[in-house]
Every structure is written in structure tokens, then in C-alpha cells.
Amino acid sequence: MTNHRPVVRIIGAGPTGALLAILLQRRGHSVELYESRTDPRELPAESGRSINLALADRGIHALRWAGVFEEIEHALLPMRGRLIHDSQGRTSLQPYGQRSNEVIYSVSRHRLNQALLDVAARLPGVTAHFEHRFEAAEFDEGTALIRDLRRGRLITIPMEPLLATDGAGSAMRRRMSSLHLIDAHETDLEHGYKELSIPADSAGRFRLDRDALHIWPRGNFMLIALPNQDGSFTATLFLSKHGEPGFQQLTGAAAIDRFLSESFPDARELMPDAIAQFERNPVGFLGTVSASPWHHRGMTALIGDSAHAIVPFHGQGMNCCFEDCVEFDACMDRYSSWEGVFGEFFARRKPNTDAIAAMSLDNYREMRELVAHPKFQLQQALSLELERRHPGRFIPRYSMVMFHHEIPYETAQKRGFIQAGLLAELTAGAVSSVADVDFERARREIDARLSPL
Numbered sequence: 001m002t003n004h005r006p007v008v009r010i011i012g013a014g015p016t017g018a019l020l021a022i023l024l025q026r027r028g029h030s031v032e033l034y035e036s037r038t039d040p041r042e043l044p045a046e047s048g049r050s051i052n053l054a055l056a057d058r059g060i061h062a063l064r065w066a067g068v069f070e071e072i073e074h075a076l077l078p079m080r081g082r083l084i085h086d087s088q089g090r091t092s093l094q095p096y097g098q099r100s101n102e103v104i105y106s107v108s109r110h111r112l113n114q115a116l117l118d119v120a121a122r123l124p125g126v127t128a129h130f131e132h133r134f135e136a137a138e139f140d141e142g143t144a145l146i147r148d149l150r151r152g153r154l155i156t157i158p159m160e161p162l163l164a165t166d167g168a169g170s171a172m173r174r175r176m177s178s179l180h181l182i183d184a185h186e187t188d189l190e191h192g193y194k195e196l197s198i199p200a201d202s203a204g205r206f207r208l209d210r211d212a213l214h215i216w217p218r219g220n221f222m223l224i225a226l227p228n229q230d231g232s233f234t235a236t237l238f239l240s241k242h243g244e245p246g247f248q249q250l251t252g253a254a255a256i257d258r259f260l261s262e263s264f265p266d267a268r269e270l271m272p273d274a275i276a277q278f279e280r281n282p283v284g285f286l287g288t289v290s291a292s293p294w295h296h297r298g299m300t301a302l303i304g305d306s307a308h309a310i311v312p313f314h315g316q317g318m319n320c321c322f323e324d325c326v327e328f329d330a331c332m333d334r335y336s337s338w339e340g341v342f343g344e345f346f347a348r349r350k351p352n353t354d355a356i357a358a359m360s361l362d363n364y365r366e367m368r369e370l371v372a373h374p375k376f377q378l379q380q381a382l383s384l385e386l387e388r389r390h391p392g393r394f395i396p397r398y399s400m401v402m403f404h405h406e407i408p409y410e411t412a413q414k415r416g417f418i419q420a421g422l423l424a425e426l427t428a429g430a431v432s433s434v435a436d437v438d439f440e441r442a443r444r445e446i447d448a449r450l451s452p453l
């Protein structure tokens with residue numbers, strides 16, 4: 001986008017909307033943000049439950065791109081690997097990567113959003129309207145209706161353009177779909193989630209290793225925990241909604257206590273009020289959103305979760321949304337019309353967001369079940385060894401997704417598929433340790449099947 005710099009309106013001031021506002025302002029646009037909730041900066045830093053997210057290379061790259069990484073860097077807690085808790089209470093660490101920078105970071109969702117909004121709101125030309133809910137779009141007229149929730153009145157705004165970053169349940173996406181302007185599907189997972197908190201000890205210290213993402217893999221369900229700056233951990237139980245065990249069947253203190261004590265005895269001990277938390281906290285839905293296309297003419301485009309929400313098992317949802325913002329910014333370099341920008345953004349991004357959606361679903365089985373299997377652990381160790389021996393040619397799929405923003409998700413998925421076949425072949429039969437692997441054969445196969453990156 002060059003000469004003409006119109007006002008850009010955005011609905012939803014979550015991570016995607018706030019970052020996009022910063023990038024658009026940098027290009028000289030005035031930005032009006034409409035957010036249905038109250039301003040998160042008016043809430044205390046750690047009000048209520050502390051919910052955290054894993055931030056990785058793609059997200060960090062985008063934050064650096066927008067010049068806001070320094071605002072949040074101090075609030076990041078590095079996690080160097082998965083710390084697996086088996087049912088006997090034994091633990092083992094599976095490192096995420098092999099270089100010192102190959103770590104992911106736990107960050108408070110609330111703090112991150114506050115920091116992004118702080119930066120956006122300081123910029124001249126960015127105005128954020130909180131408690132303003134998008135309600136409807138009239139495509140024939142090119143207008144949208146926003147309700148000012150404080151005054152109870154409706155405001156009409158033009159949609160040229162109106163960017164919809166209103167999250168997984170996007171009202172804009174549903175409106176476009178109901179008018180058959182796009183084809184959109186929401187696929188719910190049979191499993192839901194519940195957040196619990198593991199408090200710090202009486203001296204404010206962490207009660208589990210603070211440098212890891214903790215996992216209690218139990219086959220068809222799992223508990224995970226990420227550290228918070230105040231010494232607590234946010235734990236999340238992922239479990240089937242129906243069936244046994246299932247959220248629906250877990251009612252009453254005795255049933256909840258039995259389930260938690262039998263499945264995660266060590267974690268249960270660290271959560272004296274687990275039953276009260278379990279009864280108080282809601283079961284969250286998990287699902288995948290797929291839409292095509294993501295835009296209507298030059299009027300509106302879906303960006304972030306509103307276009308492609310994914311299940312959280314790769315810790316990539318927000319990272320992917322941040323990468324969207326960088327890609328959207330790049331598309332603005334190449335096109336002078338919004339229709340051109342939106343079309344190019346969709347064409348470039350869709351194969352990659354489809355790929356991360358599929359890999360995130362794959363990763364659920366990996367986290368809740370495979371991480372505990374000796375064969376999987378052998379293949380993990382072997383993939384790190386192959387990366388050491390063939391750098392730039394063999395990179396573990398997890399590393400491609402988490403530590404290499406320059407490798408598109410689609411490439412990570414395709415190469416990951418080839419590599420998975422190779423790892424299965426190299427560890428077949430009696431191979432029980434990395435030392436048993438035929439590395440000469442590995443070299444030949446890598447040369448034949450994987451082009452240099």
C-alpha cells in the first residue's frame with residue numbers, strides 16, 4: 001500500500017488486533033480498534049487466575065519486527081524441554097532442542113496483551129474503543145454496526161477496510177459464512193480443558209522445576225503446567241468431555257479427588273484446593289476453524305484466530321497469529337489496493353495455517369501418549385543426533401515449527417512427514433539405542449530424500 005493512507009478499523013484488540021494496529025500505524029495509517037471487553041490495562045496485572053502461553057521463535061520474530069519485543073522480554077520464563085511425570089512419580093527431561101537458544105517461553109497472556117495495547121495506544125493515530133462490540137456487517141452498504149456497551153447505542157462505521165481479529169468465535173466470520181460470502185467450518189474436539197493453579201510455596205518459590213513445561217501424559221488425557229513469574233504454575237487438564245474418565249462424569253468432590261489423586265498423585269499434592277478449583281473453573285472448548293477465503297472484496301479480512309483457530313497442542317496459535325501480522329505487513333508492500341493485499345495474504349498464508357492446524361492435532365497424541373514410549377524417546381534422541389550430523393538438512397519437525405520462523409509451516413509438515421518415515425526405518429526391529437543406528441544408511445537416505453534447507 002503506498003500513496004493513499006485511509007483509516008483502518010479493527011475489531012478485536014486481542015494479541016492479533018493489537019499487533020496489527022502497531023504495524024498499520026507504522027505504515028502511516030490511522031487505526032480505530034473496537035474491543036468488546038473492558039481495557040485489560042485497567043485490571044491489575046495478575047487479577048484472578050494467571051493464564052500463560054508458550055511464546056516461540058515465530059512470535060518473537062514478529063514482536064521484534066514490530067519493535068515491541070523489549071516491552072515484554074523481561075516477563076518471559078524460558079522452558080528448556082518437556083519434563084515428563086510418569087504415573088509412579090518419576091520424572092525425565094526431554095530437551096526441546098540442542099542449542100542454548102532453542103527454548104520456548106512461558107508468558108502471561110494478560111501481560112502480553114497489556115504490553116501490546118500499551119504500545120499501540122501510545123502511538124499517534126491509534127485509538128482504542130473498549131466495550132464496543134461488533135454486531136453486524138451490511139456488505140451491500142459497506143458498513144458495520146458497533147454497539148457502544150457503556151452507552152447502549154449503535155454506531156455505524158465504514159468497512160473500507162474493517163479487519164476482523166475477533167478470535168475463534170468471530171462474529172464477522174459467522175456473518176460472512178451465513179451470507180455465503182465465504183465457506184467456514186468449526187470442528188470441535190471431543191476433548192475439553194480446565195485450568196488449575198499450582199501455587200508457589202510459602203516463601204514464594206516454585207514447587208516444580210521452573211525451566212520446563214511439565215507434562216503428565218496418561219494415554220487418553222494429560223495434565224500440563226507452565227511456570228508464572230510469581231512462582232506459581234498454571235496447570236491445564238485436557239480430557240474427554242464425555243466417556244470415562246470425562247469432564248461430564250467428574251461431578252462431586254469425591255469423584256474429582258479420586259480422579260486427580262489416582263492420575264496425578266504428585267501434582268495433586270501441590271494443589272491443596274484442587275477440588276474447589278475444579279468445581280469453580282469452567283471446561284473450555286477446543287477446536288479448529290477453517291475458512292476460505294478470508295476476505296470479501298476490499299471491505300474486510302479475517303486475520304488470526306478468526307480465520308484459522310487451532311487446537312493448542314503445539315503452542316502455536318498465537319505464534320501463528322503474530323506471523324500472520326508480519327505476512328500481512330509484507331503483502332502491504334506489494335499491493336496498492338486492499339483487495340490485492342487480502343487476496344495475496346490469503347493465498348500465501350492458507351497452506352501454512354492448514355499445515356499448523358494438522359500438526360497441532362498430531363501433537364495432542366504425541367503429548368498425552370507418545371512422549372512416554374521408549375520408541376518415541378529413541379526417535380527424539382535420534383532426530384537430535386541426525387541434526388548434529390546433518391545440519392541444515394535434517395531438522396526435527398518440532399524444531400522447524402518452534403525455532404525456525406524462516407521455515408514455513410507447510411515445509412515443516414512436508415519434511416516432517418519424510419523424516420518420520422526415515423526415523424521409523426532407522427529404529428525398526430532390534431534397534432534400542434542411538435548407538436545401534438546405521439548412520440551410513442542414514443546419511444545416504446537423508447541425501448536422497450531431503451534437499452538442503
Ligand SMILES: Cc1cc2nc3c(=O)[nH]c(=O)nc-3n(C[C@H](O)[C@H](O)[C@H](O)COP(=O)(O)OP(=O)(O)OC[C@H]3O[C@@H](n4cnc5c(N)ncnc54)[C@H](O)[C@@H]3O)c2cc1C
Pocket residue numbers: 011012013014015016017034035036037052053054055132133134135165166167168170171193236284303304305306312314315316317318319320321
Ligand atoms: C487452552 C489454550 C491454550 C493456548 N496456548 C497457547 C500457547 O501456548 N501458545 C500459543 O501461541 N497459543 C496458544 N493458544 C492460542 C492463543 O490463545 C490464540 O491463538 C490467540 O489468543 C489468538 O489471538 P487473536 O487476537 O486472534 O484472538 P483472541 O485472543 O481470541 O482475541 C480476540 C479479541 O476480540 C474480542 N472480540 C471478540 N468478539 C468481538 C466482537 N464481536 N466485537 C469486538 N471485539 C470482539 C475479544 O474480546 C478478544 O479480545 C492457546 C489457546 C487455548 C484455548
